[in-house]
Amino acid sequence: MTDTSAARTLEEAVPLGLIPTVFQPRLEALSSAKSWMGWAGYQSAVVIENMEFEYFAIRNQSTLFDVSPMHKYRIQGPDAEAMLNRMMTRDVRKIRPGRVGYTLWCDEEGMVIDDGTLFRFGPDDFRLCCQERMLGWVLDAAWGFDVQVTDESDTISGLSLQGPTSFSILKDAGLDAAAALKPFDLAEIEPGLWISRTGFTGDLGYELWMKNADGLALWDRLWDAARDWGLKAIGFEALNLARIEAGFIAAQVDFQPIHSTLRLGRGRTPLELGFERLVDFEKDHFNGRRALLQQRQKGLRTHLVKIELGGFKPSNGALLYHRKTKEVGHVTSGAWSPTTKRNIALAELKAPYGGQVQDDLWAEIYVHEEGQWDRRLVPVTVQTSPFFSHPRARATPPRPF
């Protein structure tokens, strides 16, 4: 529609649509499914080849997932610990240098803004990794503290190497120093390459963090070392199944980050998400403390719990009932678990259901098969431990497979 004779070749000031991560050239070459999604503005794989095989590689061999689009905020300075301790619900002082901690943070009403992992490089040096963009909030939280906040989201790349043979790959890649890492340990294994024994699968696995410029070389190095260890690049779908098995929650899925909810009352507190152990009322004041104390006394509105269901049909979105009649909640993430051979889910129930009341719970699952809809009512039992848990995930030194 515009006049093209003027021969202007200006670029947009900012790129439109999804942009590639450092690893996209490799992923693109491996992808036969050509199935992509947006993740924080980056092109991210839904499936590389085949979801089932990618999933089984997580539980049987090894997988690489590009976690570069994660939001990453570096927080450095003499007050970094104090500032983060004020922001987070857990006691950040207990995360020692060289450790990683899973953490949540709240607004003043105790509603979860997001969850994430806090990497402690040194006494005054942290990195917060999370799903939601958080720069404004972190800067607000840093007000009055002597800290420097740097948004590293677009400058640091990350690879998640997960699976029983993941250490063997590191070893063959010359990164055997990672052998000493216990779960949630973090170390600079080579200059500029930080490796943490963390992940989103509940299995043995590592996350590798580097400057963008070093990304492709590391990818190739891992890939060369993996010849005998069955490495697969994977997409989001396989990872999502593994994380449900591990019982991990996902923002925007199992809870609504309060800064992106329009409707009042859609936010959840850490207590309602089942993370009382990550709320430290003994430490000094933190964001949301007063509200959470009050809620602990008055009682929770909802319970986010792990459930097992009857039947074989995945229960995503299913409504939950007490005594088959009273609607008491819904499934937030549901799947048939191929490894545990159970029908598993995360579900949110209105208190006291899922809490004091756990008997006589049912799920109404709608099944669509070849043009016909079918409604199934299946029993629900509340679980307390992760669906998938394996000693190899915790063994130090790690096993070869």
Add this chain to the structure above:
Amino acid sequence: MGQHDTFDAIIAGSGHNGLTTACYLARAGLRVLVVEKNDWIGGAAVSRSLHDGWTYSNCSYVCSLLRREIIRDLELPRFGLQVIPYEGGATFTREGDYFAYYSDHDALNRELARQNPRDVDAYERFSQAVMRQCRFIRPFLLRTAPDPTSLKPRDLSELLYLVKKANDLGARELGETQRFWTMSIADFLDEHFESDLVKAHIAGGGIIGTGLGVYSPGTAYVLLHHYMGDVDGTIGAWGFARGGMGSITQALAASFESSGGTIVTGSGIDQFLTKGGKVTGVALENGDVYHASVVASNMDVRRTFINHTAESDLPSEFVTAVKRFKTRGSSGKINVSLDRFPTFPAAPDGARFLSGDMHCSTSLQELEKAYDDWKVGRWSQEPYFDMLIPTQIDPTMAPPGKHMMTVFVQYAPYDLEVDGVRSPDNWNETQRQAFATCVFDKMEQACPGIRDHILHAEVRSPYELEQEVGLTEGNIFQGELTFDQLLFNRPVPGYAQYRTPIDGMYLVGSSTHPGGGVMGAPGANAAREILRDVGKGQAMPVYTD
């Protein structure tokens, strides 16, 4: 020899609200007549061709607020209405840069970060705050405002509904509500954003059509008023009516006529006729007289009562209140036929954001200064404008390869000051051209050389809007959208439920709740009240949120 006919109801004015009322009444089985002073229908929702091959949206120019309940009830799509969402928007700077509003969320984030990294999250939070308020207000648009002094069950239940909705908001959000209704848009944006350019881009929505500056309290609500529309439920989205805004009133008229309604054009109201405190009909300027026991005016409250109703029929306090109702004109409009798409040197070739609303005001201070000029009776030397080229996506309004541009200009006074004298009569052709020159000069900032491509331009001051459309002082909202003139105060306390001191006479235009914009809500709400009064209340749909 004049025409003499009797109808069940007469609507004075064929604007979108008048026609909306007319449609609902006709569908309820009433014999309805619409009278229109111009030779064409549409009021300020009109598409006219003034240059062969080109069609303008002469007054209102974009569509978002038109309630989807009304579109569905009156089957407007069946009668030809198509609303197409547009994307993008930009503010161009003097230095050759711009802020682009991308519909692509990721690109918008990057563009905001380019202006200031903090403004990415700020925009997210700002949008949340605005959306939350819009969600609160929207259900009230198609409800009659409750009379807080009344103990009638209906008023009490409406008040309760308001209290319940407010309660649903929560303490923090309710605090936000109060701030929105009372703050200036500039203060509100200053609280959220760092970038002057981003602030200036958003602030326009707070002053469009309003005799207030960006730092005047109350302008935050005006912004909200512009955000609470939707296209197919996407709140805040704006679109073009395919074929221009006239296609809305054309569809309404077609719907009306298919229900048996009659429209008479070419002669305006001379006088509303009354007898013993009751309305009996209308006398037109051409001598025709039509009778009806229900007469509804689509004209603004001042024009209706000061110009066309015998003052002796009205309580003096009411007349005083009507005279005090603020209808200050503050905006002009320029519609342009272009022989090609103008060149925007700052923008990349084929940039899609050019199909949205474009501006050249780059700071809140600049916008406030534009208001200062208006206060003393002059048009802004550095005017704010809202400029769009709909022909990028609407193929019906210009020949292929040619374009139509609509430029809404803020500020332009109604009573222009010339040689120390303020008067609407000062708006002559010379002044109008000088006004247009000033706007095109400023436009050079975005598209230099635009003048070389102009084949025809329609330049409208508030005075022309008054003379042609009938909007008193050229106020596009039929009265300022400030809190003192909203809800049960619109237009006059005690008369906010579409009824007037004269039995059987109603107001159905934007002077009434919930106010201006091509929304149709006043017309639909008024229809509900009229139908209740004539014992056909059940004919009106009940809306649920």
